[in-house]
Amino acid sequence: MTFTPTAEQQQIFAHRQGLAKVFAGPGTGKTTTLVNYVEKLATDGFKQVLVLCFNKEVRKEIQQRITKMQVKGVAVHTFHSLAYHAIKPRNLPKNLEQVQRILQKKIYQQFLQAKPALDALDEFADFVAKQKAYYPMRVPPNEPLSHAFKLYEQQRKHEGLLFYDDWLQSYAYQLEQLGVPFYDAVLVDEAQDLNPIQFSIFEMLTTHARVGMLVGDVDQTLYQWRQAHPEMFLTCQIPHLPECKFTLSQTFRYGHQQALAAQQLIHQNVRRHPLLTVSNGAIQTAIKLEQYEAPVNRLVLQLEQLQKQQPGASIAIIAPTWVALEPVQMALLLKRLPYDIKADKRLNLHDGFKLIDALGILNAPNYNSIAAEQRVDAIHTIFTTPYHPVKMEFIQTLATQFGQLPRERVLHHIASLQQSVEKPVWRTLENLRIAITLIANNAVNAEQVLSEYYTQTDLIHHIQNDALLSEERRNDKCFHYQQLVILAEKKAQSFTEFASFIKGVFRLKAEAKPSNLVLGTVHFHKGLEYDHVFVMAGESWGQEPQKLEEEERRSLYVAITRAKQQTTILCDNNAKLAELMQLEHAQQAYSRLMGNTLLNNLSNTCQRYLEKLTRVLQS
Numbered sequence: 001m002t003f004t005p006t007a008e009q010q011q012i013f014a015h016r017q018g019l020a021k022v023f024a025g026p027g028t029g030k031t032t033t034l035v036n037y038v039e040k041l042a043t044d045g046f047k048q049v050l051v052l053c054f055n056k057e058v059r060k061e062i063q064q065r066i067t068k069m070q071v072k073g074v075a076v077h078t079f080h081s082l083a084y085h086a087i088k089p090r091n092l093p094k095n096l097e098q099v100q101r102i103l104q105k106k107i108y109q110q111f112l113q114a115k116p117a118l119d120a121l122d123e124f125a126d127f128v129a130k131q132k133a134y135y136p137m138r139v140p141p142n143e144p145l146s147h148a149f150k151l152y153e154q155q156r157k158h159e160g161l162l163f164y165d166d167w168l169q170s171y172a173y174q175l176e177q178l179g180v181p182f183y184d185a186v187l188v189d190e191a192q193d194l195n196p197i198q199f200s201i202f203e204m205l206t207t208h209a210r211v212g213m214l215v216g217d218v219d220q221t222l223y224q225w226r227q228a229h230p231e232m233f234l235t236c237q238i239p240h241l242p243e244c245k246f247t248l249s250q251t252f253r254y255g256h257q258q259a260l261a262a263q264q265l266i267h268q269n270v271r272r273h274p275l276l277t278v279s280n281g282a283i284q285t286a287i288k289l290e291q292y293e294a295p296v297n298r299l300v301l302q303l304e305q306l307q308k309q310q311p312g313a314s315i316a317i318i319a320p321t322w323v324a325l326e327p328v329q330m331a332l333l334l335k336r337l338p339y340d341i342k343a344d345k346r347l348n349l350h351d352g353f354k355l356i357d358a359l360g361i362l363n364a365p366n367y368n369s370i371a372a373e374q375r376v377d378a379i380h381t382i383f384t385t386p387y388h389p390v391k392m393e394f395i396q397t398l399a400t401q402f403g404q405l406p407r408e409r410v411l412h413h414i415a416s417l418q419q420s421v422e423k424p425v426w427r428t429l430e431n432l433r434i435a436i437t438l439i440a441n442n443a444v445n446a447e448q449v450l451s452e453y454y455t456q457t458d459l460i461h462h463i464q465n466d467a468l469l470s471e472e473r474r475n476d477k478c479f480h481y482q483q484l485v486i487l488a489e490k491k492a493q494s495f496t497e498f499a500s501f502i503k504g505v506f507r508l509k510a511e512a513k514p515s516n517l518v519l520g521t522v523h524f525h526k527g528l529e530y531d532h533v534f535v536m537a538g539e540s541w542g543q544e545p546q547k548l549e550e551e552e553r554r555s556l557y558v559a560i561t562r563a564k565q566q567t568t569i570l571c572d573n574n575a576k577l578a579e580l581m582q583l584e585h586a587q588q589a590y591s592r593l594m595g596n597t598l599l600n601n602l603s604n605t606c607q608r609y610l611e612k613l614t615r616v617l618q619s
């Protein structure tokens with residue numbers, strides 16, 4: 001398809017000196033403009049251009065487009081990949097985040113002189129993350145946590161560990177000490193999500209540059225919890241690069257109805273920099289709200305229909321959290337729809353995988369030669385996993401194993417377990433009690449003790465008592481678990497087969513081939529577009545739009561602006577989102593925005609379009 005730039009896009013293409021800030025709503029061609037701009041720069045003799053983005057998927061997308069255009073001298077990175085290539089951290093543990101967590105816990109406990117303060121550990125983790133989001137770090141001198149932070153840094157350095165947030169710190173330090181490589185243009189996509197250290201890195205990287213460019217949409221900020229400061233994007237200055245502001249106001253992705261609903265939603269945010277996104281009347285995009293008792297089942301039905309009507313269509317299923325996607329993932333796998341499904345996270349099934357692996361370790365003939373850490377992990381998993389259809393079997397195996405283990409070793413496991421338990425949930429304590437009974441009885445009655453205990457508390461019972469889930473979701477989940485177990489039991493002749501069946505069913509083809517059905521949270525889908533989008537509104541987004549927090553509203557806004565043909569918001573009967581679809585409210589919101597100053601910057605094309613839209617709305 002040939003690309004005919006709009007007047008607004010052409011203005012950006014002509015930019016050759018200074019810091020360009022491009023403010024633009026969803027689907028207005030930010031990424032497209034950036035990629036085409038890079039080509040213009042290359043043709044105009046720019047030799048080293050750096051494009052920075054936030055998300056691996058978006059990076060891949062930009063890289064592919066640039067390669068297709070055969071543009072030379074352009075590097076595309078996420079901030080972390082750029083830092084990684086520069087600092088080359090060695091011997092990275094696979095489970096970096098887990099190691100960081102363990103270190104934080106160790107230090108924090110030491111800091112508190114072993115007081116039982118596990119609940120406050122999250123606060124310490126946040127404190128660490130916050131310090132690392134600034135360069136240079138400005139650790140407050142009198143904060144009680146500052147002392148713990150110093151201990152943490154000493155220990156981290158002593159152990160030679162570099163965690164994700166240290167990569168950026170080390171990279172910024174390296175730039176400062178060794179000098180900045182030459183780039184004549186540095187461009188950042190999704191600049192609203194820059195945090196202070198990323199901004200400092202951007203600033204340093206523009207040292208020799210003629211052009212800096214920040215492209216973003218403040219309404220799509222999703223990383224404030226990671227210290228993103230959209231105000232920085234709005235107000236920042238770089239001394240040697242004079243500022244120029246641009247807007248992209250026409251969305252190419254969706255039509256009026258979608259634009260109005262999106263506007264209606266985001267207009268309720270108070271702390272925003274108002275920006276109007278108008279749609280091209282030629283596109284028809286439907287937005288629907290569907291309320292059902294079992295939204296997941298409804299989704300499966302719709303996907304089945306869609307598969308018949310439009311087999312090649314690209315589809316996204318978006319939910320606010322991975323937990324909310326879990327029943328969807330299960331349902332899709334059970335139904336075995338003829339889609340290639342891609343998800344950025346494998347289905348966890350409440351640690352079912354870990355349990356299966358743990359069992360493998362406990363049953364391994366070379367158990368004694370398996371690293372102690374792994375063995376402790378396996379036992380830890382078995383104790384701390386709250387429920388699972390095959391738990392019974394695991395526990396029986398464990399009992400047998402324990403019966404054969406020297407007493408000291410079991411005691412050692414229990415001691416390690418006590419140390420490594422993340423959160424002392426009642427279930428874990430119960431498991432510990434059982435384990436101790438087991439040891440006390442030298443495992444003689446262990447199987448009996450355990451089987452009595454676990455038959456009373458089966459999987460379904462636990463799901464039904466899961467206070468985090470709504471009733472509908474609980475029913476959905478119970479149903480799908482039951483289906484899965486029935487299916488697995490039918491197929492499997494032995495426990496080993498049962499385990500490998502479950503393992504097989506849930507092993508998603510992560511990156512295997514291009515897939516047209518993609519599941520993920522809103523952070524994953526950010527910056528991407530699909531023909532059809534299904535938004536699983538669930539509890540977090542299912543409220544009245546007015547009651548949502550600003551960040552929640554922004555993430556729902558990102559979710560509902562991904563579709564080119566249709567957005568379907570699926571939620572249970574109690575959801576209150578209906579108002580979102582009442583477009584007369586949206587029209588008022590539009591009218592109020594029309595007087596906004598930013599609109600004075602709109603191109604003539606867009607002004608004309610707005611006038612046309614106003615007439616349509618009034619008629």
Ligand SMILES: Nc1ncnc2c1ncn2[C@@H]1O[C@H](COP(=O)(O)OP(=O)(O)OP(=O)(O)O)[C@@H](O)[C@H]1O
Pocket residue numbers: 003004005006009024025026027028029030031032033217251252253526527528529561
């Ligand atoms: N001048 C144009 N003419 C026609 N289509 C265009 C034009 N510019 C961009 N597009 C199309 O608009 C769609 C959205 O573009 P793009 O993904 O770059 O938007 P975006 O602003 O980065 O979106 P988001 O806010 O979701 O990150 C793409 O399908 C792209 O091909």
